[in-house]
Amino acid sequence: MRYPPHLLDEIRARLPVSSVVGRKVRLKKAGREWRGLSPFNAEKTPSFYANDQKGFYHDFSSGKHGDIFTFLMETEGLSFPEAVERLAAEAGVDLPKPTPELERAVERRRDLYDVLEMACRFFEKQLALPAGQKALAYLDGRGITAETRREFRMGYAPDARTALFDHLRSEGVERDLILRAGLAIEPDDGRSLYDRFRGRVIIPIQDMRGRVVAFGGRALAPDQQPKYLNSPETELFRKGEIVFNFHRARQPAHEANSAIVVEGYLDAVSVYQAGIRNVVATLGTAFTEEQIALLWRLAPEPVICFDGDRAGRNAAFRAVDRIVPALKTGFTFRFAFLPPGQDPDDAVRQAGPDAFRAILDEAKSFWDVIWLRETEAARLDSENGQAVFEKRIREVVGQIADPTLRRRYELTARLQVSDYLWRLSKRQVQSRLREGVAMPALPNFFSGEPTRLIGLERVFLGMCVHYPDLVEQHRDRIASMNFRGEHAGTPFSSFVSDLLRVVDEEDVREFRAFYLRLSPGFSPTLDFLHGHAVEIGGQEILPWGYNLFARFPVLQSPVPERFIEECFSNFMELLWLRDLEDELKTGVEEMPADPDDSYSLWLVHLQHDILEMRERVLRKELELAEEATLYRSVGRGLAVAADPRGMFRQLGQDRLEAPRAVA
Structure with a gap:
């Protein structure tokens, strides 16, 4: 039977190539890839490579290449449906039963892709027409070039009630299909249907294969609400399972072994245009398990970029709670904080890409952000407050499911908490002991x-x-x-x-x-x-x-x-x-x-x-x-000056006598 592409993508996202291949091939880390002896030919020098970011393996000795499904078919002689069924069971993905209804659902999804592609072309065309001049002026004001507009397939939704709907109907698209694609809204009170996107700059949202699955619209009128409007969730689009610009960022992220994560798609566009191509956006959603898995397919330690103000820090702290349970050995996140009042778009346009990269280079480790959050919230001026602080750190670390990583974090936490509380106690002791005492002559x-x-x-x-x-x-x-x-x-x-x-x-x-x-x-x-x-x-x-x-x-x-x-x-x-x-x-x-x-x-x-x-x-x-x-x-108050160069000077009438040796 034919399986829906999104279902196969979900299985691939949950099972890294190295984990599937590693059952038959002894792999060793080699840079950003895994290397081992070919399972297809006898050899002494490793020529088999697996790449988790790309989701493929390649065997130079035989020329064989593929994904996790292909590997099982090649090494175990399974058919494609058999390989899908086995890996789906391992990944915990439920497979639909092969029914005529499923086949019809696949066809319906194919129709939705076609409708969304037609809508994307319509929006692109509108941007070039006189009605789109206001949208062009907005994009020019943000410094988005014509080349970038074309690459991201940006467009304009006319400020008319049914411009897109009428166009699609004229092309023979059924009314129900337009609604299912999230392109139009039908009010419950019986009023006539109208376009979801009107008077907005349009940015297509594409899946991992580059297919349009939804749109984001930025308002042009100052009083137009909301400022940013996304497509509703559909059969093709679930916001928590999509990472904006993934298909463009995959190769640059693999080459750099790094990925940058920003919040909004226009921020991602600006950073990408500045030459930092390994950038993606989360569409403003809280991190989901699916998005975390996708980001780790790009790089083992993505850098999440937050504003440097209190709201940005709070957003980072909320992200920690989402990520902690998903942490696993070899995969984590870092956090970069921009100067207050700046977002990534401001940073690259005002300070330039090199300054933005410098901010990314200073990104805090995942543990550092946990520590920052807990120490800021703690009340350490009492024994009870310190006990609560220790308990809170243990609870956060205890949420890590990976047992190996959890043990390392637990040990780090124990050492750092003990050291931190000791230093706090030391400062309190110093303050008490030095109260009323003159500055000592003994060097500190x-x-x-x-x-x-x-x-x-x-x-x-x-x-x-x-x-x-x-x-x-x-x-x-x-x-x-x-x-x-x-x-x-x-x-x-x-x-x-x-x-x-x-x-x-x-x-x-x-x-x-x-x-x-x-x-x-x-x-x-x-x-x-x-x-x-x-x-x-x-x-x-x-x-x-x-x-x-x-x-x-x-x-x-x-x-x-x-x-x-x-x-x-x-x-x-x-x-x-x-x-x-x-x-x-x-x-x-x-x-x-x-x-x-x-x-x-x-x-x-x-x-x-x-x-x-x-x-x-x-x-x-x-x-x-x-x-x-x-x-x-x-004492006599004499002063002896060290002069390692041998340039001596007279120090006074009194001659200093050396202290006697200790008997």
Whole structure:
């Protein structure tokens, strides 16, 4: 029997080629396609390709090519009806029984296509007539060129009651067929029939094969309502199952491995005209399961473009709820937000296509938009509010049907929620502890900024030189740390290795031993991190360790040995914390597609360790900062300036004495 084309399209949309072919061919991802050994010929080098976006496979060894139905016919010897029946059952699509009525329905649909094509040609012709000048002026005002008008088959519906109806009747089209095509309206009160589209710019809406199935009309009169009018749902047109411009965008989206989704068809036309051909529109509807499947046929991660104002953000948040249950491994969405007051048409016309592409490049991930929505709505100033926030995140993630993807999202959510609430708590603790406390002299290295932590490395390594007994106490921990900085091309990690070599080989009791025992190549780095004493005319104008003192000024004041030891330990903890955070980040980035419980548990425990260490380091840092303020207030107030270039200057009459080594 003959199956309706829309039914076959629905089966294809629900069953990617790779899933059907993958039962017989071991496929591996190759760019935007899947590759494997030919099921038709014996071969050692893969020459068989499947493409989910195009919906076809191609075997270069045999020249065979087709869709999912063809593949079953070729590999299992099924007839076309048998292949359709099997795949329809897998896709959950109900097949109509082969009856004379079905055959007549297919014929009726064919008649509808013909009527809609006739109507499209009528509208196109009207745009070129004098009556269509107002519509042409509107399109010119929006910058839509004649070439674009022709490509999208734009037209004009005359501002007359029955212009289209009369034309179609003159061509022999039956009255009932015009009504079924959604081109005319018959009032229930007995008034005469009239055209649905009157006095409007007309944009044809086409299906995946490029056939006209409906129309969209844009009002020209300021008081004409609604501004945009679509065809009603018919046997050929269901708004929630159509994506505008799909047939034109399919190939460009495949080549770019990306698709852009806008709300209105005129926005899609403007973006397409600007040279961004992989653009489609959803006709202003909320996302449906069918549209989501169609968009994933274009690309695995389409970018949905929203206005940047509150209405646009709310629209994005509503889209999240529609998409979450449909998410599956390898397929997601991103969200691009335009500047407030702009739509895609404004963006490409005013700022240009490159600026629009830059906005698309900054699109937020699906998880980022979930997080943005939930954090904006949350009330986190109480324990109850935080508990509600955690519960809401779990509920959203729990809606993901794909078990593998759901586990990954659950793990990401657990880690990010814990980190977020800890940081919130940290800010509250800092606010309470610092209330009424003067600005501390101890540098605040806990900011987490890479440049600040490199500065902390310099202070810490300067202290390693000045207090070798502390290095000996913490030798193994220091050896396992990952130092990132360098000086004059010498990595700090290499310097530390040689420093530890000296500690292991020598009984180092004070810092001068390093100046004698380190390999000569590390002398510039040693001087940069610590500082060789400088004398002029027998007078020491810069003391030993002057670079360390300049970076960590509290050491210029009389401080107890306990304070030095605690600062050293706290700095070491900060650098160790950075290494743990990097380990966690790498663990999340390299997480297997389907992590087992032990892997997930390791990440969770690692994050708990990080949170506990952050809390401990933060509290200690605040204590040390307050204590350092007291030491500076009773010190002599001398200032040593670090001068790594070796250009020294007289600092004053008083000579600074280096702190004594810790016994």
